[in-house]
Amino acid sequence: MWAAKVREVATAGGRGLLLALISLPGAVLCFVLSAVSIALIPVGVGIVTTPWVLTGVQAFANWRRMLAAQWGGVRIPANYRRLPEGAHPWARTFGMLGDRATWRDLLWLPVDMVAGFVTGLLAAILLFYPLEGFVIALGLWRVLPDGFWYGFVPVTGQLSALAAAALGAALLAVSFTLTPRLLHLHFLVARLVLAPGAGELAERVRVLTETRRDAVDTSAAELRRIERDLHDGAQARLVAMGMDLGTVEALIEKDPAQAKELLAQARRSSADALTELRDLVRGIHPPVLAERGLGDAVRALALRLPVATEVTVELPGRADAPVESAAYFAVSEVLTNAVKHAEADRIWVDLHHTDGMLRVSVTDNGRGGAVIGAGSGLTGIERRLGTFDGVLAVGSPAGGPTMVTMEIPCALS
Template identity: 75%
Template sequence: MTIDTKNRGGQREQRLKGMAKGAARTLGLALVSLPASVLCFVLSAVSISLIPIGIGIVTTPYMLTAVRTYANWRRALAAEWGGVRITPSYRPVPKDANPWGRTFGMLGDPATWRDLRWLLADMTAGFTTAVLPAALLLYPLEGILIAIALWRVLPDGYWYGFVPVSDQTSALGAGALALVLLFLAHFLTPRLLHGHFLLTRAVLGSNRSELTERVRVLSETRRDAVDTSAAELRRIERDLHDGAQARLVAMGMDLGTIEALIEKDPAKARELLAHARRSSAEALTELRELVRGIHPPVLAERGLGDAVRALALRLPVATEVTVELSGRAEAPVESAAYFAVSEVLTNTVKHSGADRIWIDLHHADGHLRVGITDNGKGGAVIGAGSGLTGVERRLGTFDGVLAVSSPVGGPTLVTMEMPCALS
């Protein structure tokens, strides 16, 4: 009985704290969002209106970038405070685009206009839904104070809600109304906070727009996959033509010469025969390297974990590999992950100046995750001719993502993630 009473008391206290926290969050959100939304909308509208005279060409990209940053902050709050996830779907703007291209590229993005519509909604209905939870908590406090003593100093004709306060009895009525409002606040505060973020999602994120963006991303990754496959076929053709094929042709010519000299000059024939044998061994080595570049035998036979371990053994840098996989992914996923890891490691060895690398490979929440960390000089970025751009495209073909954290001075952390199931 005592334990049950304590539990109920603890739960009541926890609910009250949650209500107070929710009210404080929404009050802070209302106080920040109203001026921020008004300022962002007004400055964006002014900047866009100045485009015809040329000033807006320069200022608009900066203003719209600020609006996107502010909208992304609110998306993060929606996920953290309300459990409402709002996926951003901005079209990429080339970093080397001129001001004209950046301005009209951003204005041609439907997500930009959703942001501006959201600013209007946020300063009106959004502000109201953010203020209400705080009002439902603070207004009852006023009624309780009136019931205790504040009614003595109130002016004549003062109303608390629908209760006119003139004496102790009416003040107690105001206090009773305050308790009812406080009781309602207990249930409505989390719902209003959640409703505020649902309103944000309704304007900032659209299922139709997300589907359109999804189709666009898939179209781009499909095009990248086709281009990558064509480039890979050209590389294989070039390697065969310049390597193994050339050696086999030379070996055939040597064998023809040997056939002609085998009776006239046996010593010279034996010398050419030894050369042909070396050429055949070199051609076989090149063919094996070519096959390994297409699909490593260790990957097919032993799986991704052992293939990455074998890859790490060939590096000139001390490398530690941690693998936690309970099964094998599909062959295309394993191949994409293997070559992505290989390319990242190649870039690390060439450019980072690191003397130690850590590789973590595991599967969790339906995703294959690979983390590659080095203690090099840092400064790695995606884009601008970086090899990481190819890795990002390779992963994008399988709906994967690439994230890079590489401050100047290091360390560098490259994280790759692809959705997949293990057999």
């Protein structure tokens, strides 16, 4: 039991020393670089450097989260807003600066410089400082300069050196209780600043609720559209075809020629109804998507475009059907926008899956100027992706090119 306790205290003291040595220079470096980079945003330099600097700050904070869980048993959740890989630097910069988690990281840096450094250093001092008292009692007092103090004990001879050893023993006894607690306190301070607050989590729930409600409303509108298309299209043709066949039945003996003509008309109506049903089914869930997956479905989509389109697919498996459907129709909407509004003559589509993310980027060489806003088709795409906790980023400066990047968290079969 005592061996385990000694090992626990020694480990806590060593870890506290490591944290003290890293907290101060690491936090100072991250804070200075962040402040300089953000200050340079108005002159344009910060637009490029800020995402890289803030990514480094996130990595530093996440490393501390990992240590908090492994060394202190303190869980510090991360709630960063995801940004697609291909997002434009401007979108990445202001996307990260618009994230509350980023500002929590920046607020934590000066706290770590002071409270983090002090708690880590105290955990180490309480363990290692008593050793100096023992060494003094063993004879180090003979080479110490006059006027040397160990704590509140002036060391002038062997007797005072023994008093220093007694003080060291008392401090060592205290360290058995306080050193692990100071290390734990170090991580509690980090959690106090880094963990998302209840208001932020409530906002997250609100956003997810809205995206789910939008998905339900969209599904209801889609069902109404399907019902209307069936009623006005295929159903009307089938009713007319039934009436023609009834007339044919009445005329088959009296007027074979007219009956033959009506049969030909019924055949054309059946072909038209079948075409409309196929188009309707393709609009709900394209057969090629169900049979061959997202990559081939997007390739088939590209073949029907009047613009030269290059599709690159690196998908080692298939996502769930709802995810594939959302990605397919999102790509379809972006391609339609590129053809109708961007005046592009070339489009590139890239689909790949890495780190648990389905990433899709659509780039065109059109006139640019695409924005996410009310009345924009991109807003509908953003809501569609939001149903699956996905994100959308658009880089479209005036004059082009336009790059739309979409990410959906998913696993592939």
